[in-house]
Amino acid sequence: MAAPDAGLFVGLISGTSADGIDAALVRFDDAGVAVAPQCELLLGRTYPWQDALRTRLVELGQGGDARSLEELGTLDVQVAEAFAEATRQLLDEAGVAPAQVRAIGSHGQTVRHRPDGARHDGQHPFTWQLGDGNVIAERSGIATVADFRRRDVAAGGHGAPLLPALHATLLHSAAEDRAVLNLGGIANVTLLPATGAVRGFDTGPANCLMDAWCLRHTGRAFDADGAFAAQGRLDAELLARLLDEPWFVLPPPKSTGREQFHLDWLQARLRGGEAPADVQATLLELSAVTVADALRAQQPQTRRVLACGGGVRNARLLERIAAQWPETVLESTARYGVDPDFVEAMGFAWLARQTLAGLPGNLPSVTGARGPRVLGAVYAAA
Structure with a gap:
């Protein structure tokens, strides 16, 4: 069997919205030793979840309790099998054999994120992503790196965001202060000053x-182009x-x-009788205001938001x-x-590369960890 291409990786993620599995086939320009490699997205695709599985993952992710240990174990395998199937479809479409891929970097599906341990005693922080790396490696025949966030949390960090180092590699400019804004289920920002530390x-x-x-x-899973919000009016008191x-x-x-941010949280702040479209318009404004406020507070000199x-x-x-923030360019x-749709999936391919090279994947200036850490666990190819 031919050796894998040293620079060819697959990145997989299902984010907070759980609206699909993003899969990216990425080629890096080296064997995994450079700190700042060039990388190329060869193919990116999003594969849907099976409806019942997605519904249950969303329920758990927004604070619902598991029915049993058996259910959690089963979901762990189901998520992994879905990720392995997404890899198979991606490689089939790309015309790439599994043996050519150096490794898969799998984020999994977050079902609970408690980096401060606040729900219980505040002394046992954790984060939990389903999607057993053993199963992904076994089903795909490709070495798999998974469970990236927990080492950073163990080191006192938040385990998130994990992609600012890649954002800096791809999008930093020495000529201006920039920010990268990721608008997933949750919004996060990477601050890229022309000089100085990435945060x-x-x-x-x-x-x-x-x-x-x-x-x-x-009955629709998302508000396409904000059309539902556009039917409503901002409720300033609700905002x-x-x-x-x-x-x-x-x-x-x-x-x-x-x-933390789920429908029960919202419901507790409603007075009753609000028009649904007005609430949607206000939720959209909440997202916009909190992004702008955070950027203005932490990097007021930002000139470009990507x-x-x-x-x-x-x-x-x-x-x-x-x-x-009209004085700042947003693009x-x-x-x-x-590709804005596959930055995160590319990021987990990059994190797998970092792990295999024995290089840190976190930035302590971002996560608050006690220091740089090699992230994730490696599951050998079948």
Whole structure:
């Protein structure tokens, strides 16, 4: 059997919204020893979840309890099998044999993120992503690196965001202060000053609340191009109650997820009788305001914001973010040759490369960890 291409990796992620499995076939320009490699997205695709499985993952991710240990064990395998199948489809479409791929980097599906341990005694922080790397490696026949976040949390960090180092590699400019804005279920930013340390943190909900509210009231899984929000009007009093959430004023490092920003959180702040479209418009404004406020507070000299993630396809959301900070240019990472839909999947291919090379995957200036750490566990090819 031929040796794998030293620079060919697959990255897999299902984010906070759990709206599909993003898969990226990526080629790096070296065997995994350079700190800042060139990388090329050869193919990116999104594969849907089976409906019942997605519904259950979303329930768990937004604070629901597992019915049993047996259910959690089964879900761990089901997620892994779905990730392995996404890899198979991606490689079939690309015309690449599994034996050619050096490794898969798999994020898995987050079902609970408690980096401060606050739900219980506050002394046992953890983060948990389903998707057993053993199963992915066995089904795909490709070495798999998984479980990237928990080592950073063990080292006192938040385990998130993990992609600012790659953002810096691909999108930094010595001529201006930039920020990379990822609009997934949760919004997070990477601060890229022209000179100085890279930083990054979550800013709050991007799409997760809008998606959940849209599904409840329209039956659609997301608000395509902000059309539902466009039917409503901003409820300023509701927005004020939402913004009163103490998490928003916490200083970085910080991270969050569906377990905090979910429909029960929203419901507790409604007075009753609000028009569904008005609530959707207000949730969109919440996302825009919290992004702009966080950027203004942490890097006020930002001159260019480069957006990626599913929210880039919501023109109304981008318009409202731009309106919050009109002196700053907001544009897609596509303008700089980086596909906004697959930045995160590319990032987990990069993290797998870092792990195999024995290189750190985290930035302590971002996550708050005690130092750089090699992340993830390696599962050998079948």
